Amino acid sequence: MIRKRLVLLLCLAALAVLAPRAHAGDAxxxxxxxxxxxxxxxxxxxxxAANPGVEVSFxxxxxxxxxxxxxxxxxxxxxxxxxxxxxxxxxERGLIVAGSRRDFTANRLVLVVPAASALGxxxxxxxxxxxxxxxxxxxxxxxxxxxYARDALGPALAQTLAPRFVHAESVRQALQYASLGEVDAAFxxxxxxxxxxxxxxxxxxxxxxxxxxxxxxxxxxxxxxxxARRFVDFLAGPQARSALxxxxxxx
Numbered sequence: 001m002i003r004k005r006l007v008l009l010l011c012l013a014a015l016a017v018l019a020p021r022a023h024a025g026d027a028x029x030x031x032x033x034x035x036x037x038x039x040x041x042x043x044x045x046x047x048x049a050a051n052p053g054v055e056v057s058f059x060x061x062x063x064x065x066x067x068x069x070x071x072x073x074x075x076x077x078x079x080x081x082x083x084x085x086x087x088x089x090x091x092e093r094g095l096i097v098a099g100s101r102r103d104f105t106a107n108r109l110v111l112v113v114p115a116a117s118a119l120g121x122x123x124x125x126x127x128x129x130x131x132x133x134x135x136x137x138x139x140x141x142x143x144x145x146x147x148y149a150r151d152a153l154g155p156a157l158a159q160t161l162a163p164r165f166v167h168a169e170s171v172r173q174a175l176q177y178a179s180l181g182e183v184d185a186a187f188x189x190x191x192x193x194x195x196x197x198x199x200x201x202x203x204x205x206x207x208x209x210x211x212x213x214x215x216x217x218x219x220x221x222x223x224x225x226x227x228a229r230r231f232v233d234f235l236a237g238p239q240a241r242s243a244l245x246x247x248x249x250x251x
Contacts, residue, residue, distance in 0.1 A: 026051075028227055029075060031059045031066040033082035033144070033214065034170035035107065035189045039247040040080070046239045047231055054227065062170045064142030070095050070219060077228040080216040080235075082107070082171070082189075083144035087215040096217035097225060104235035105249040107212040108190040109148045112200040114181040121185060121203050124153055128160050136166045136174035136186035144212075145171040149187035152206040175200070194248030214249075 032040050037060045044056035059066065059074075063081040067090055070076050079096060081087045090096045113121055119131060127135055138146030146167070150158050168174035171188050178186035179199035186200070189212070193202050216235055218228040234240055244250060 030078040031076045032080040034172040042243045062143040077222040100218035109206045111204040134183040136177040136183040139167040191248035
């Protein structure tokens with residue numbers, strides 16, 4: 001009887017030790033484009049509710065910066081980019097699992113001005129007027145929104161406006177500059193503008209040479225690839241789509 005009780009106690013002790021490890025194994029780290037911040041926090045909560053015991057945490061930044069972090073060994077499970085180009089580079093370098101990549105939403109690029117602006121800007125061409133001095137744009141080297149804006153403006157207008165550009169480290173920073181009135185205008189996504197409607201006004205929607213599609217994929221170095229794939233699949237489901245639409249995504 002004593003021996004049975006001792007075995008039972010040892011089993012319970014082993015379970016107590018193993019339980020935290022199992023829970024830790026259900027922690028998922030998602031690196032996502034800055035423009036996805038609000039929507040993904042909601043989606044992460046929904047995914048955790050649908051998968052008891054799973055904890056989802058996020059790292060939000062410019063897509064190019066996130067790719068650099070993954071290349072340097074950041075312990076990321078899912079990568080969600082704001083453009084195809086950055087995900088293409090991740091795929092070419094073997095940083096994502098083959099076949100796990102999928103597009104899950106779309107967006108539009110807009111020109112915004114501070115809510116109190118009296119400049120009367122209506123088109124991107126108006127940015128060349130002398131009274132427009134500072135224009136926030138994501139750094140094209142790292143921020144997809146910056147590349148989309150540069151391409152939408154065309155070489156001639158982009159070159160004319162270049163001396164007035166204030167390069168932001170992410171599209172969210174470009175939005176912040178406009179929200180605080182620190183610039184005369186900014187290029188951001190429609191989803192960003194929708195979340196700051198009391199601080200900025202949309203004056204134009206730009207036609208981009210390529211559609212703005214957001215891909216997500218499982219990171220090849222992830223130790224939780226099955227769970228990561230489940231999250232990527234969840235992004236295409238009705239709960240995630242509904243959350244993205246509420247936050248201004250969908251093209």
